[in-house]
Amino acid sequence: MATPGLLGILVEETGTFNRTDNLWRPKNLFFDIQTQGLLRDMVRRYTALKTSEVELKTLDRAEMYLKHLRNLRFIVKRAHFLRRANHLAFAQAVTEFYTIFGVVLRYLRFDQARGKLTPV
Numbered sequence: 001m002a003t004p005g006l007l008g009i010l011v012e013e014t015g016t017f018n019r020t021d022n023l024w025r026p027k028n029l030f031f032d033i034q035t036q037g038l039l040r041d042m043v044r045r046y047t048a049l050k051t052s053e054v055e056l057k058t059l060d061r062a063e064m065y066l067k068h069l070r071n072l073r074f075i076v077k078r079a080h081f082l083r084r085a086n087h088l089a090f091a092q093a094v095t096e097f098y099t100i101f102g103v104v105l106r107y108l109r110f111d112q113a114r115g116k117l118t119p120v
Contacts, residue, residue, distance in 0.1 A: 013026075024088070025085065025086040025087075025088065025089070026086070026087050026088050027086070027087055028087070029088065030090070032084075035083045035084070035087070035090060036083075038079075038094050039076075039079055039080060039083055042075075042079060042094065042097050042098075043076055045072075045101055046069075046073065046076050046097075049069055050069065050073075053066070053069065056069065059111055059116055060111070060116065061111070064107070065104060065107070068100050068104050069104075071100055072097060072100055075093050075096055075097045075100070076097065078093050079093040079094060079097065
């Protein structure tokens with residue numbers, strides 16, 4: 001049975017396979033400016049949380065916040081490394097970052113409603 005369509009797909013994607021682990025690592029899913037923008041936004045959000053680390057330590061859920069802060073740091077580092085090498089893994093890192101950041105915001109809203117967040 002002839003399979004010219006499948007063979008064509010493999011030939012077209014030949015350059016996106018990593019020889020050491022034989023995994024598909026697409027590099028053309030995003031424009032460079034898109035990955036730069038996403039990474040810059042992630043760094044900005046992480047930095048804002050990091051500068052408020054002292055405040056996070058005073059809250060009831062401090063351990064959870066600090067754990068998420070550590071995870072966000074690792075995700076930003078991983079995304080920076082993957083930005084050009086593997087767009088699929090980069091997209092997964094971006095998704096993971098915004099999911100965790102959303103959880104932190106959700107709990108900060110709870111703490112705000114409980115009166116734990118106060119202005120200076």
